[in-house]
Amino acid sequence: MSAAWKRFRRDRLALVGLAVILVMVGAAVLAPVIAPYDPSEQFFDGLTLEGAPNPPGGKFLLGTDLLGRDLFSRLLYGARTSLIIGVVANGAAVILGTLLGVVAGYVQGWLGAAIMRFTDLMMAFPALLLAIALAAIFTPSLWIVAMVIALVNWVQIARVVYTETTGLAAREYIEAARALGAGSGRILALHILPHLVPTILVYATLGIATTVLLEATLSFLGIGVRPPTPSWGGIIFESQSYFLSAPWLVFFPGLAIMLLALAFNLVGDALRDVLDPTQRGR
Amino acid sequence: MLRYLTRRFAASVLILLGVTAVTFCLSFLIPADPVRMIAGRSASAQTVESIRHQLGLDQPLPVQYVRYVGRLAQGDLGRSYVQKTEVATLIWSRLPATLLLMAGAIFFELLIGLPAGVYAAMRRGRTADRGIMMLSFAGVSTPQFVVGLLLLYVFAYLLGWFPLSGYGTVWHLVLPALTLGIAGGGWYSRMMRSSMIEVLRQDYIRTARAKGLSERGMVMVHGLRNAILPVIAMIGLDIGIFMSGAVVVESVFGWPGIGQLAWQAIQRIDIPIIMGVTLVAAIAIVIGNLLADLVTPLIDPRIRLR
Numbered sequence: 001m002s003a004a005w006k007r008f009r010r011d012r013l014a015l016v017g018l019a020v021i022l023v024m025v026g027a028a029v030l031a032p033v034i035a036p037y038d039p040s041e042q043f044f045d046g047l048t049l050e051g052a053p054n055p056p057g058g059k060f061l062l063g064t065d066l067l068g069r070d071l072f073s074r075l076l077y078g079a080r081t082s083l084i085i086g087v088v089a090n091g092a093a094v095i096l097g098t099l100l101g102v103v104a105g106y107v108q109g110w111l112g113a114a115i116m117r118f119t120d121l122m123m124a125f126p127a128l129l130l131a132i133a134l135a136a137i138f139t140p141s142l143w144i145v146a147m148v149i150a151l152v153n154w155v156q157i158a159r160v161v162y163t164e165t166t167g168l169a170a171r172e173y174i175e176a177a178r179a180l181g182a183g184s185g186r187i188l189a190l191h192i193l194p195h196l197v198p199t200i201l202v203y204a205t206l207g208i209a210t211t212v213l214l215e216a217t218l219s220f221l222g223i224g225v226r227p228p229t230p231s232w233g234g235i236i237f238e239s240q241s242y243f244l245s246a247p248w249l250v251f252f253p254g255l256a257i258m259l260l261a262l263a264f265n266l267v268g269d270a271l272r273d274v275l276d277p278t279q280r281g282r
Numbered sequence: 283m284l285r286y287l288t289r290r291f292a293a294s295v296l297i298l299l300g301v302t303a304v305t306f307c308l309s310f311l312i313p314a315d316p317v318r319m320i321a322g323r324s325a326s327a328q329t330v331e332s333i334r335h336q337l338g339l340d341q342p343l344p345v346q347y348v349r350y351v352g353r354l355a356q357g358d359l360g361r362s363y364v365q366k367t368e369v370a371t372l373i374w375s376r377l378p379a380t381l382l383l384m385a386g387a388i389f390f391e392l393l394i395g396l397p398a399g400v401y402a403a404m405r406r407g408r409t410a411d412r413g414i415m416m417l418s419f420a421g422v423s424t425p426q427f428v429v430g431l432l433l434l435y436v437f438a439y440l441l442g443w444f445p446l447s448g449y450g451t452v453w454h455l456v457l458p459a460l461t462l463g464i465a466g467g468g469w470y471s472r473m474m475r476s477s478m479i480e481v482l483r484q485d486y487i488r489t490a491r492a493k494g495l496s497e498r499g500m501v502m503v504h505g506l507r508n509a510i511l512p513v514i515a516m517i518g519l520d521i522g523i524f525m526s527g528a529v530v531v532e533s534v535f536g537w538p539g540i541g542q543l544a545w546q547a548i549q550r551i552d553i554p555i556i557m558g559v560t561l562v563a564a565i566a567i568v569i570g571n572l573l574a575d576l577v578t579p580l581i582d583p584r585i586r587l588r
Binding site: 013118120121216217221261269 | 297304305311412420422424426427431432435439523526544549556563
């Protein structure tokens with residue numbers, strides 16, 4: 001692990017990504033302390049005399065939104081929404097995908113075939129449209145949105161884990177363990193799952209980027225987390241009609257979404273280089 | 283070859299049947315009762331029953347499913363709750379706009395991705411390579427609605443080079459197609475780069491280098507031809523990404539395609555349209571995957587068909 005960290009440390013971009021993630025997590029956790037105002041308080045002087053939102057600068061660091069609320073405070077609380085969904089939805093997708101992938105790869109037979117054909121089927125659905133259909137069916141709350149994203153995103157990790165598991169299950173040491181009388185549960189827990197950890201780690205990291213983008217997109221389409229819970233995509237959705245005169249309402253949340261997704265992509269890509277043995281020495 | 287074709291084709295049909303099973307099940311999870319949506323709130327119990335019977339919703343589920351697939355096979359996607367028109371007609375009238383948008387997006391993603399990837403491969407490990415890879419990561423990490431709104435703000439509002447929204451001329455197409463193409467270009471530059479690096483490592487490149495061919499000549503003559511084909515074969519796989527992207531981009535730019543149709547349907551919870559667009563998109567994706575599978579062995583005879 002320390003060798004892996006040494007190689008990871010040499011990747012400067014990945015370190016920047018890691019720093020961005022840490023700052024965002026810090027901002028989300030400490031939002032009540034850092035935020036200058038309550039994110040849902042509508043300030044009387046939050047709007048100009050004409051009723052337009054305030055541009056950045058002055059009392060409101062990043063300006064105000066259409067209802068006269070402080071954008072900076074809303075962005076800080078929005079980081080919570082993005083990260084909670086990123087971790088919960090992606091965590092659920094990783095657990096579901098790993099479980100199904102391992103079962104399909106280890107048990108094989110009709111059950112494995114059925115699971116893999118089902119992933120083929122899921123691949124034929126455009127992710128966003130499926131999420132839209134699901135979100136239209138269930139009234140979206142934070143947890144429903146997380147569940148919808150998990151239901152859409154488990155497929156890729158299941159397929160990767162399946163491929164790895166079939167490769168591992170055919171190895172001689174697995175046969176040796178079975179000959180010594182180890183049961184399936186023991187083999188899976190001791191001899192297969194530990195070898196899957198690097199792969200799972202890489203895809204879990206990259207998956208957070210996908211999840212953050214999907215959540216933002218659902219919120220932008222108006223079927224994500226419900227107001228008043230601040231969400232970065234939701235802020236852009238609310239200000240869309242006004243954005244030519246108040247571009248900061250699109251620019252700052254957009255930048256936040258991009259930075260968070262980019263950071264997880266950079267770290268995930270560096271982890272792949274570090275942890276994937278076939279990439280070593282390239 | 284024929285056996286391979288039949289097998290791939292049969293697999294695609296099976297996947298599409300599965301897709302219809304999923305949309306069928308989804309339409310049962312919807313809390314809103316379709317009969318009430320059609321009959322209205324004030325309808326009498328008798329009217330509701332007769333509509334339910336007309337729609338065949340009083341039949342057992344397997345019967346309903348077989349009928350559903352039968353209707354789909356005839357191109358009947360049901361009726362919109364709100365507009366009362368055939369969903370198939372609505373989708374059909376809007377499909378050309380979306381296909382045009384996709385063609386533009388493919389043009390831009392190749393225009394951005396291929397040269398960037400080749401250049402990065404030639405400068406491998408240097409600043410230019412890192413910069414391009416960083417940019418392509420930024421491209422795939424930015425939500426499409428943010429890219430779209432920023433392009434709109436700068437090139438349509440501030441500079442006034444392009445119209446703010448709408449459809450009709452080639453100028454209307456540029457910004458939405460570029461929005462879709464920027465994320466795609468990020469993926470293509472990465473794929474092109476690794477494909478090029480793979481080719482440049484081959485023995486025949488070493489021979490060419492030993493013969494004294496310049497690095498640039500080598501890349502252009504031997505490298506590009508071999509590296510570009512596997513990347514081009516991926517175009518079929520883009521369709522799925524574009525189908526999702528179209529919903530966002532068409533709503534940002536007011537582009538009258540099936541993505542906008544779906545977006546409007548979301549606002550009114552018009553389930554038949556959402557399901558119809560999902561189905562059409564799934565069909566497009568299956569066709570795209572099939573094309574990618576068929577094209578790959580054609581352009582690279584080393585890939586054997588199984």
